[in-house]
Structure formats: C-alpha cells, structure tokens
Amino acid sequence: MRKPAETIMGREKIMKNNNSKTKMRKGLWSPEEDDKLLKYMLRNGQGCWSDIARNAGLERCGKSCRLRWINYLRPDLKRGAFSPKEEALILHLHSILGNRWSQIAARLPGRTDNEIKNFWNSTIKKRLKNNSSTISTSSPPNNSTTDHDQSNPKDATGRQFMFMHDPDIMAAMFMDSLSSSSSSSMHEMVMSTSNSLNPFPFPFLDNSYEYLSNISTQGGAGEGYFGDFGFVEAGATGLKSDPLIPSLDNAGGDHVHFFDSKKFGNNSLGINGDQDIKMEVVLGVGNHWQGENFKMGEWDFEGFLESTVSNTYPWLNDL
DNA sequence: AATATCTCCAACCGCGTGCAG
DNA sequence: TCTGCACGCGGTTGGAGATAT
Numbered sequence: 001m002r003k004p005a006e007t008i009m010g011r012e013k014i015m016k017n018n019n020s021k022t023k024m025r026k027g028l029w030s031p032e033e034d035d036k037l038l039k040y041m042l043r044n045g046q047g048c049w050s051d052i053a054r055n056a057g058l059e060r061c062g063k064s065c066r067l068r069w070i071n072y073l074r075p076d077l078k079r080g081a082f083s084p085k086e087e088a089l090i091l092h093l094h095s096i097l098g099n100r101w102s103q104i105a106a107r108l109p110g111r112t113d114n115e116i117k118n119f120w121n122s123t124i125k126k127r128l129k130n131n132s133s134t135i136s137t138s139s140p141p142n143n144s145t146t147d148h149d150q151s152n153p154k155d156a157t158g159r160q161f162m163f164m165h166d167p168d169i170m171a172a173m174f175m176d177s178l179s180s181s182s183s184s185s186m187h188e189m190v191m192s193t194s195n196s197l198n199p200f201p202f203p204f205l206d207n208s209y210e211y212l213s214n215i216s217t218q219g220g221a222g223e224g225y226f227g228d229f230g231f232v233e234a235g236a237t238g239l240k241s242d243p244l245i246p247s248l249d250n251a252g253g254d255h256v257h258f259f260d261s262k263k264f265g266n267n268s269l270g271i272n273g274d275q276d277i278k279m280e281v282v283l284g285v286g287n288h289w290q291g292e293n294f295k296m297g298e299w300d301f302e303g304f305l306e307s308t309v310s311n312t313y314p315w316l317n318d319l
Numbered sequence: 320a321a322t323a324t325c326t327c328c329a330a331c332c333g334c335g336t337g338c339a340g
Numbered sequence: 341t342c343t344g345c346a347c348g349c350g351g352t353t354g355g356a357g358a359t360a361t
Contacts, residue, residue, distance in 0.1 A: 028329070028355090050348075066347075067330065104348060112351075118328050121351095126326095 025059045029068055033058055037065055038073050071112045078110025082119055090116060091124065 001077075025033075040056035049062030058065060083089070084106055093104045101113035101120075108116065 026331075051348075062346075063332095063348095064330080070348095071329075099350065114329075122327055311351075 005248070024061050024064075024066070029072075034068070034073060037068060041069055041073065042075075067114075071114050076110055077112065082111075086111070087124070090120065094120065094124075 036056050036058055037052075040052060044052075044055075046052075047067045051062075053060050053062045053065045056065070060068075089108060090104060094105060097103050099117075100115045105111050105113040105116050276281075
C-alpha cells in the first residue's frame, strides 16, 4: 500500500488555518491519525468538520477528515468484496441513475459512493466492455457525461436473471422499474423471467409477510416483488425523499400497495396520509381495491389476506 | 531476476449548492 | 444582492502491489 503522508514527496501544502499558517497534511492517513479521528468521532459525534479536524488534534483539513470518516472509519461500513447480489443491484441502479454514485450507495447499506464508483470503474466497466458485443445498449436518463453511457448494464449479458428469485434484489429492481420509463425493458425482462420462475403469483406470501414485518418493526420502508406481484410499503422518511419514487413525496403514513405486475403502472401508486398502515390491492389501473387500515404493530397480514383479499379474489383460496 | 505495464482504490480537486451574515 | 464558508458530489490522480514480458 501507499506510504503515509509524510513520506510522499511534494504532497504537503501550506494552508491557512485560523489566521496562522499551519501545515495541512495530505496523502494517506497514518494509523495514529485514524485513531485520533475515530476516537473523536465516537466521543463527540459529527459536527463542523474544520472544528473536528482542529479539536481532534489533526493537521488535516476538515474536508479530508470528512472523507476519511465517510469512506473508511465509519463503524457501519461493510468491508470486503462486493457480493453478487450487490453487484446485480449496482448494475441495475446504474442503468437508472447513471453515475449518481451517492444515490446508488444510499441503496447499498455499508457501501460508500467512492467504493461503488471505484468498483464500477475498475471491474464492472471492464466486464461490460468485454461483453459489449452481446449487450444491447440504451442511454440512462439525463445523467452525466462520461463513457459509462456506452456500457449501460441494463441487459448485462443476462447475469441478473440468476437473482430473479431474490427478494432484496427484486425489490429494488421492481421499484426502480416503477419510476423509470427508461427501464421498461428491465421490467419486461423481470416479468417474463419471473413468470417462468414463479408461474403463479402467490407462493410469495409467506416471504412477503416476513419481509414486511421486518420492515415495519424497523420503522423503515421497503418494497418487494414476488412473482407477478409487487408491493410497496411506504410512508417512512426514507421513501418520502426517495428520488426514485417521486409520487411518494407527499406520503405521510405507512401503507402497503400490492400490484398486479402484469398490469401495473405508476398510477397505481397512491398516497395515504394517515398514520395507519393501509393495505391496497391494485390489479391494474382502473381495477383498484382499497383494503383496511391497520395500526402499526397490530396488523394481521395473514388475516387480512385470508379475510379480505381472498374474498375479493376467491382464486387465492386455491393456493 | 529485472523491468514494464496494468489494476485497484484511497485521496485529492474542482464545482455546485445552501446558508448565514 | 453579495460574499464567504461548509458540505457533498463526481471526476481524476497517482502510488502500491500484481501481473506480464
């Protein structure tokens, strides 16, 4: 690895600091510097980065401290190689978001934008280039500038098909397909593939119950996709500001929507402003059934399905 | 074994944005 | 409105280690 800062020639710079000229170190962080910053952050939490740099006794600019904390020292960082699941998610999110690394990173817990960007530039880009003769390309929406456009991974050699049964991957893919016209081919791919994996939608229900329960107990928000059905649980702050789901900007309460994915459209994403969980079943635009409200923590998902959904859709009883 | 080239990735740089004075 | 500062983001750099010649 690289040598610590003091050994790198020409990598130090005189910068003004509080009316005095202080040597600001640059380059790699030493273990001692890491230790100082880590201890300070754990003790005092985040604040003004230039103050942090000074108060922690570091001869670094605040910007450098911020970067070191975010990309390396933060305790919630995940280490090690990207898993195939993460890779598939990155591929898909990049097809929608382009080089918006921070937004991609926001959907991969424990990963930083820098890490994902490096991974993309060093690994994925190369792989896609190698496969370019078999990849059909299309441009991501209104994003930037560089040559990533030529390596749109939307149809990345079919690799994503192996994850079609994975709820986490499918959740993100499905939700993204809802809000991006550019990913319609992805949605079609999802549809056609899921049909072959899961010829009838409802065996997913046990999984979704578990999945939704986890989401609700965490107070977060989530989404899912199983077979021909997709669902969205929304209303938490995470989704309110989710750039991929603009139609939920004004969501106030927790609610769950189910979609018949074969017929769904963005119009099926409604807004529910109350504080309850609201179950909705949407079998295509114009064929909308709105279910009961449930208090947080009291909802009986299986009971709901049994009593309400199955009454509306008796063929559920055959499952 | 020596050298050249490639790959990875930590860190830097410049720019845009938001906010306070 | 202007200015300065802090922050966050994406693009780029450059050194260490790996690999090829």
